[in-house]
Amino acid sequence: MRKIIHVDMDCYFAAVEMRDFPELRDKAIAVGGRSDRRGVISTCNYAARKFGVRSAMSSYQALKLCPHLVLVPGRMQVYKDVSQQIRQIFNRYSDVIEPLSLDEAFLDVSDCQQYHGSATLIAQAIRRDIELETGLTASAGVAPIKFLAKIASDLNKPNGQYVITPDEIPEFVRTLPLKKIPGVGKVTAQKLSVLGLETCADVQLYPKAKLLESFGKFGAVLIERSNGIDPRPISNNRVRKSVGVETTLAQDIFTLAQCHQVLPQLIQELDSRVSRSAKDRLINKQVVKIKFNDFKQTTIEQRSDEISVKLFYELLQQALTRSNERGIRLIGVSVGLAETGEKKLQTESVAQLDLQF
Structure with a gap:
C-alpha cells in the first residue's frame, strides 16, 4: 500500500494578503478584479465564504452577497514565490511530488523514513513547517490512493487533516457522494442522479455494462473509484495540455x-x-x-x-x-x-x- 498525502493551502491567495496586510485579517476579503471592470474572484477568505462568496464568481455578484467585502488586487509573483517556499518544504519529505497548482500538491511518502514512516505524522510535520516558515496554514489528506487523499484534505479545513487507512476504505467509499469524486461535475452528477446514482454504493450495485454505455471511459473510472480503486501513481512530470x-x-x-x-x-x-x-x-x-x-x-x-x-x-x-x-x-x-x-x-x-x- 502506498502512503499518499494531498496538501492544500487554506484560501491561499487571500491568506497571503492577510499575512502581509494584518489590517485585513478581521475583514471579509477576496482577491479579484474591480466590480466596475467585470472582475472575477480568484479566491476569498472564510469570512467572505460565510456570505456565499466563491471562487470564479463575478466581483459584482460577490459584493451583492457581501456589501462590506474588501476586494484586493492579486499579486501573482508573490504567490509564486511563496509556492516555491512550500515546494522546498515538500522536498524535505519526498522527491515524488505532483504539483496541481500553486497551492496544492500530492506527495508519495511511501519511502520516507522520517517519523518512523508514519504518513500521518509526516503530514503534520509538513503543515507545521509551512506555518512556521510562511505564516500560512495548510490542510492535508492522507490515504493509500490519490483521489481519496484529495477528498480527505477537504474534510477538516481549515488547518486540519484527515486520514483514511486501508481498512477504512470500503466503508468510507460506500457512503461517499458521487459528486465528491474528482471529475464528477454538476452535469455528470445530474446525469447520475437521473439514473438513481447518488453514492458509490449505488454504483457498486448498478450494472457495469449500463454505466459503460452511458459514460464511456469515464464510466470505467467511476466504477473503479466507487470500489476504492485508483492505480494512478504520483507523477513528477505533469504534462501541460x-x-x-x-x-x-x-x-x-x-x-x-x-x-x-x-x-x-x-x-x-x-x-x-x-x-x-x-x-x-x-x-x-x-x-x-x-x-x-x-x-x-x-x-x-x-x-x-x-x-x-x-x-x-x-x-x-x-x-x-x-x-x-x-x-x-x-x-x-x-x-x-x-x-x-x-x-x-x-x-x-x-x-x-x-x-x-
Whole structure:
C-alpha cells in the first residue's frame, strides 16, 4: 500500500494578503478584479465564504452577497514565490511530488523514513513547517490512493487533516457522494442522479455494462473509484495540455466586428505564451471560448497542427452563432498541446500578420 498525502493551502491567495496586510485579517476579503471592470474572484477568505462568496464568481455578484467585502488586487509573483517556499518544504519529505497548482500538491511518502514512516505524522510535520516558515496554514489528506487523499484534505479545513487507512476504505467509499469524486461535475452528477446514482454504493450495485454505455471511459473510472480503486501513481512530470489567454470585457459587445477588435491582441499574447512555455511542443487543436452576459459559455474547437490566425476567426464566427442576441462579456483563445513529440511548433509569425480581418 502506498502512503499518499494531498496538501492544500487554506484560501491561499487571500491568506497571503492577510499575512502581509494584518489590517485585513478581521475583514471579509477576496482577491479579484474591480466590480466596475467585470472582475472575477480568484479566491476569498472564510469570512467572505460565510456570505456565499466563491471562487470564479463575478466581483459584482460577490459584493451583492457581501456589501462590506474588501476586494484586493492579486499579486501573482508573490504567490509564486511563496509556492516555491512550500515546494522546498515538500522536498524535505519526498522527491515524488505532483504539483496541481500553486497551492496544492500530492506527495508519495511511501519511502520516507522520517517519523518512523508514519504518513500521518509526516503530514503534520509538513503543515507545521509551512506555518512556521510562511505564516500560512495548510490542510492535508492522507490515504493509500490519490483521489481519496484529495477528498480527505477537504474534510477538516481549515488547518486540519484527515486520514483514511486501508481498512477504512470500503466503508468510507460506500457512503461517499458521487459528486465528491474528482471529475464528477454538476452535469455528470445530474446525469447520475437521473439514473438513481447518488453514492458509490449505488454504483457498486448498478450494472457495469449500463454505466459503460452511458459514460464511456469515464464510466470505467467511476466504477473503479466507487470500489476504492485508483492505480494512478504520483507523477513528477505533469504534462501541460493547453496554453490559453482570455479577457473579460469592460462592457458587453454584440457584433462580430466588435469581436474582431478584441481578437488580434489575444492571438498576439497567445503566440507569446506558446513561445515562452511550449515552444518545443506540437499543438493538436485550436479553441475559441465565449462567455455571454448570462454567464453561460460556449467553446468551439478544431484540430490543427499549427497556429492559424484565420482558423481562430472562423471559430469565433461559429461561436457567435450561439449567442441568441446575448451580450458577450469574455473572449478567450487557446491551443491544445499533444502529449508526445518534441518537434518545435510551426507557428505563423503573428507579429508580421495583418490581424485586422
